[in-house]
Structures are given as structure tokens and as C-alpha cells.
Amino acid sequence: MHTLWKLFKQYKPVISYLFFGGLTTLINIGVFGWLNLHMNYQLANVLAWLASVIFAFITNKLWVFNSKSMAWRTFLWETLTFFFFRVLSLAVDQLIMFVGISLLNGNPLIVKIIDNVVVVVLNYFFSKWIIFKK
Numbered sequence: 001m002h003t004l005w006k007l008f009k010q011y012k013p014v015i016s017y018l019f020f021g022g023l024t025t026l027i028n029i030g031v032f033g034w035l036n037l038h039m040n041y042q043l044a045n046v047l048a049w050l051a052s053v054i055f056a057f058i059t060n061k062l063w064v065f066n067s068k069s070m071a072w073r074t075f076l077w078e079t080l081t082f083f084f085f086r087v088l089s090l091a092v093d094q095l096i097m098f099v100g101i102s103l104l105n106g107n108p109l110i111v112k113i114i115d116n117v118v119v120v121v122l123n124y125f126f127s128k129w130i131i132f133k134k
Contacts, residue, residue, distance in 0.1 A: 013064060013065065013128070016063055016064040017060075017064045017124055017127075017128075020056070020059040020060065020063060020064055021056075021120050021123075021124070023055070023059070024052045024055055024056045024059070024120075025052075025116045025120060027048075027051055027052045027055055028048045028049065028051070028052035028112075028116060029048075029109070029112055029113060029116060030048075031044075031047065031048035031051045031052070032044050032045055032048035032108075032109075032112050033109055033112075035047055035048060036108050036109075041097065041101055041108050042094065042097065042098070045093065045094060045097050045112070046090070046094075049086075049090050049093060053082075053083070053086045056086075056123070057079070057082050057083075060082070060127055060131075060132065061078060061082075061132065064127070064132075065127060065128070065131075065132030067132045078131055078132060081130060081131045082127070082131050085123070085126035085127075085130065085131060086123065086126075088126075089119050089122050089123050089126070092118065092119060092122060093115055093119050096111070096114070096115040096118060096119075097111055097112065097115055100114070100115065
């Protein structure tokens with residue numbers, strides 16, 4: 001049991017990121033799936049991105065990377081860089097969706113799930129090494 005706790009503490013940031021990243025992914029896919037029934041997939045994708053990014057910022061800041069600082073400069077840096085890099089990953093997201101749906105005629109929900117795997121990995125590295133670095 002002691003070894004298990006030691007492993008958990010050692011990998012807590014990764015475990016936390018996977019947990020909250022999973023919830024973020026569920027929000028992204030759920031919002032996309034619902035909105036895609038009512039509007040163009042590209043607009044649905046951007047709105048799903050917005051909902052999931054707001055959730056991700058809060059959970060990443062507070063629980064994944066434990067950045068509790070609310071000092072003006074730190075908060076501004078984290079917010080601006082977080083959204084900047086998420087916009088970059090949105091570009092990758094939109095490209096994957098366009099290729100998968102418009103060019104390859106894939107099922108929008110299946111393409112979205114595959115797309116999220118790529119985006120989650122990309123966002124982890126942005127967050128870990130740039131945005132919330134110690």
C-alpha cells in the first residue's frame with residue numbers, strides 16, 4: 001500500500017491531468033455531439049472548444065498543476081498563454097475535423113474522438129512545459 005501511495009504521489013500531475021483531461025474531453029465531445037445536431041460541425045467544434053477550454057483552465061490551474069497564485073502578473077501570464085496555446089491546438093483540432101469529415105467523409109463523432117486524443121497530448125505538453133511551469 002505504501003508503494004502504491006508513493007507511485008500516486010510521484011505521478012499525481014499526470015494522473016490529475018488524465019482525470020481532468022478526461023472530463024474536459026467528455027465536455028468537448030458532449031457539447032460537440034449535441035451542437036452538431038443543430039449546426040455546422042465547424043461552428044459546433046469551436047463552441048465545444050470554448051466550453052471545454054474554460055473548464056480546462058480552471059481545473060489545470062487549481063488541481064493539475066497546482067498554480068494557486070492569484071498575483072496579477074502570474075494570473076495574466078497563465079491566462080494569456082493558456083488561451084494562446086489552446087487557440088493553436090484549436091487550429092490543429094479544426095484541421096483534423098476538416099480532413100476527417102469534409103475530405104474523408106468520416107463520422108463526425110468518431111473523428112472528434114480521434115481528434116481529442118491528439119489535442120489532449122498536445123495540450124498537456126503546452127501546459128506542463130510552458131504555461132504552468134514551476
